[in-house]
Amino acid sequence: MLRMKDGMGALGRILKTIENYKGVVNHLETRPSKTEGILFDVLINVNMSRANLLLLIRALRQSSSFVGVNLLTENNLSAKDPWFPRHASDLDSCNHLLTKYEPELDMNHPGFADKDYRERRKTIAEIAFAYKYGDPIPYIEYTESENQTWSRVYNTVLDLMPKHACIEYRRAFALLQADKIFVTERIPQLEEMSSFLRKHTGFTLRPAAGLLTSRDFLASLAFRIFQSTQYVRHGNSPYHTPEPDCIHELLGHMPLLADPGFAQFSQEIGLASLGASDSEIEKLSTVYWFTVEFGLCKENTQVKAYGAALLSSYGELLHAISDKPELRPFDPATTSVQPYQDQEYQPIYYVAESFEDAKDKFRRWVSTMSRPFEVRFNPHTERVEVLDSVSSLETLVTQLNTELLHLNNALNKIKAKRFC
Ligand SMILES: [Fe+2]
Structure with missing residues (x-):
């Protein structure tokens, strides 16, 4: 049972979300609500797996701020059973979209009135939905105009990067150029980028059909997997896209995922x-927003972007x-509750001393979270692996002892060399 605060406008999006979670709607009825502040009550009877129902409930809760939905009944499912992916292949079930910015549903989207663009997006989204763990990432034959959009953005990055990007980004960018993955004329394929990242930090990519729910997107990072879109922004709007597209992913995210410190973070x-x-997912995605998406860091006496x-x-x-926004030191406890802008430029940015410093602060903050394992x-x-039993800790201790042994041996050999 859903309660619609803002009328029936969001119902189409909700039904699409149910479909994305492989649910079948058996029955749907609506009536004007008797509750103050609520316009309609909607009863939806769906047939779907228990795991997907849990995910759907979470997704609806996350999107309630924009679709105006509150969940009335949930059969006590979510509290008892915190499902999360345990193996990289479980990410096949973590591809659920936030449909807020889809060109078909958002009238302000640059591609809303362009039928060909919407068809193209659909074709590429289908590829992502069909993707399964272990598949090679399908090759996309980008059109000339898509490659031109890439060239325009790529050239602006080439202009600004030397002065304003952090050293870790510049270093990885140079490697990508040397490997001919970053060239002006063509959009890199996700598969070649995935192989590059695997070589440097063990990160890999999997195709995503659009903007994912925070829970699904963040979960993939735990496996060093980045869910990346493959479609290109609308050609009429090369410098702005309301949702992530592959140009944003490739130029913004990929270079830093090749940096060991950033990959770890x-x-x-x-x-x-x-x-x-x-509520913790909300906080984590806010930290992600102000660091991985909009983070600044110190480099000697200057402030650089990461x-x-x-980027x-x-x-x-x-x-x-510029001197317009306010810069604050990164501090997860306050950063995680700072409201943010997704339609205009940010009025506030957070500056990290370094990735190492950001990681340290983040670890200390995470240890205060409620998860009991x-x-x-x-x-x-x-x-x-969930470390919630003595036997799981024993395995970890054995592994750590082996690592310490290697460390000790290496130190002894270095010392011996010095005195030779
Ligand atoms: Fe992003």
Whole structure:
């Protein structure tokens, strides 16, 4: 039972979300609500798996601010059973979209009135929905006009990067140019980018059909997997896109995912999100917003950008380094509750001393969260292990002892060399 605060406008989006979660609507009825502040009550009878129903409930809760939906009944499902992906293949179930910015549903989207563009988006989205763990990422034959849109944005990044991007970004960018993945004329394929990242930090990519729910998106980071869109923004609006597109992902996110310190920071945000409550997910995605998307950091005496939304957007980057916005030191406890703008430039940015410093502060803050267990990622099995029993800790201790032994041996050998 859903309560619609703002009329029936959001119902189409809700039904699409149910479909995305592979639900079948058996029955739907609406009536004017008797509750003050609520326009309609909607009864929807759906047939779907229990796991997907839990995910749907979470997604509806997350999107309630814009679709105006409150959940009346949930059969006590979500409180008892905090499902989260345990293996990288479970991410096949974590591809649920926030439909707020879809060109078909958002009248302000630059592609809303362009039928061909909407068809193109649909075709590429289908590829992402059909993708399964272990598949190679399908090749997209980008059109000439899509490649031109890329060239225009790429050239602005080439202009601004030397002066305003952090050293970690510039270093990885140079490697991507040397490997001929970043060239002016064509959009890189996700598969070649995924291989590049795997070589440097173990991160890989999987295609996403659009803007995912925060829970699904953050969960993938725990596995060092970044869910990346493959479609291109509308050609009439090369410097602005209301939702992430592959130009934003490739130019904004990918270089830093090739940096070991940043990759670790991203994964830690992901690990913290597994089994977290809805309000904690909201806080984590706000931290993600002000760091991975819009973060600034210190480099000697200067402030540089490391946020993907800054590095892939000419206008906002110039705004961020101007004297207009307020710059505050990064502090997860306050950053995580700071309201943010997703329609205009940010009035506030947070500045980290370094990635190491950001990680330290983040770890200390995460340890105060409510989750009653700890998790770690095992890269050999691509599995998240829950450290909630003595036997799981014993395995970890054995592994740590082996690592310490290697460390000790290496130190002894270095010392021996010095005195030779
Ligand atoms: Fe992004």
